[in-house]
Amino acid sequence: MMIEAAVFDMDGLMIDSQPYWQDAQLAVFPPLGVTITRQDTIDTTGMRVDELVQRCYERSPWDSVSREVVCDRIVDRVIERVRAHKPAMPGLNQAIDVCQQAGLKLAVASSSPMTLIQATIDALDLNDVFEVIVSGAQLRYSKPHPEVYLNAGDALGVQPQRCLALEDSFIGLLAAKAAQMKTIVIPETAAANQNHFVIADRQLTSLQELTVDLLNSF
Structure with missing residues (x-):
C-alpha cells in the first residue's frame, strides 16, 4: 500500500460544526452593524475565522471592539456548542x-x-x-x-x-x-x-x- x-x-x-459556525456569525456580526445572511456563512465554509472577520470588516467596518475580540467571540460560541452537543x-x-x-x-x-x-x-x-x-x-x-x-x-x-x-x-x-x-x-x-x-x-x-x-x- x-x-x-x-x-x-x-x-x-x-x-x-458548520451550523455552529454559521449560528455564531449570525449572532456576533449583526450587533456590530454587519448585515449577514445564512447563505453568506455557507459560502465561506472552510475559511479561517480571522479571514471571515476581516472580510466582514472590510465590507462594513466597526470600531467598538477589535477584530481579535470578534474572532474570539465566534470561536468561544462554537466551542460551547461542541462541548454541549459532541x-x-x-x-x-x-x-x-x-x-x-x-x-x-x-x-x-x-x-x-x-x-x-x-x-x-x-x-x-x-x-x-x-x-x-x-x-x-x-x-x-x-x-x-x-x-x-x-x-x-x-x-x-x-x-x-x-x-x-x-x-x-x-x-x-x-x-x-x-x-x-x-x-x-x-x-x-x-x-x-x-x-x-x-x-x-x-x-x-x-x-x-x-x-x-x-x-x-x-
Whole structure:
C-alpha cells in the first residue's frame, strides 16, 4: 500500500460544526452593524475565522471592539456548542478504526484555532488517537494553501505523497491536492453534486463508506 498516514480535517469532516459556525456569525456580526445572511456563512465554509472577520470588516467596518475580540467571540460560541452537543459525524469512530486496522499513522490538520481542536478532541474522547494535531490558525496562509497539510506530514515523518487527506470542503480539498496528498472528499449532501469535487481521488457520502479495501486501493 502506498498510503502510510491519514490526515483528517475537523470541521464538517469529523464534527458537524458548520451550523455552529454559521449560528455564531449570525449572532456576533449583526450587533456590530454587519448585515449577514445564512447563505453568506455557507459560502465561506472552510475559511479561517480571522479571514471571515476581516472580510466582514472590510465590507462594513466597526470600531467598538477589535477584530481579535470578534474572532474570539465566534470561536468561544462554537466551542460551547461542541462541548454541549459532541457532534461527531456518522462513521467517525468506524473510520478511525479502519485507518488503524490498515496500520496508518493518524493526524488532524484543521484551520480552526488549537483551542477548538482540543475542545473537540476532548468532547469526542479521542485524546489517544491522533499522533499529530496541527492548526492552521497562526500560519501565514490558510487553506487552500497547503502549509497546514505539509506541516502535518512533516510532523508525522511521512512524505505528503504517502498521506491520505480526508476533507469536506472544496477549500480544504485544494489545500490537500496542493500538498500532493491523496484525497477523499465527503461534502455535505447539499454540495455533493458540485462539479469541482471531481479533483478528489475519491468522493464518498459518509465516513461510514471508508473501508480497508478502499485504503488499499490507493
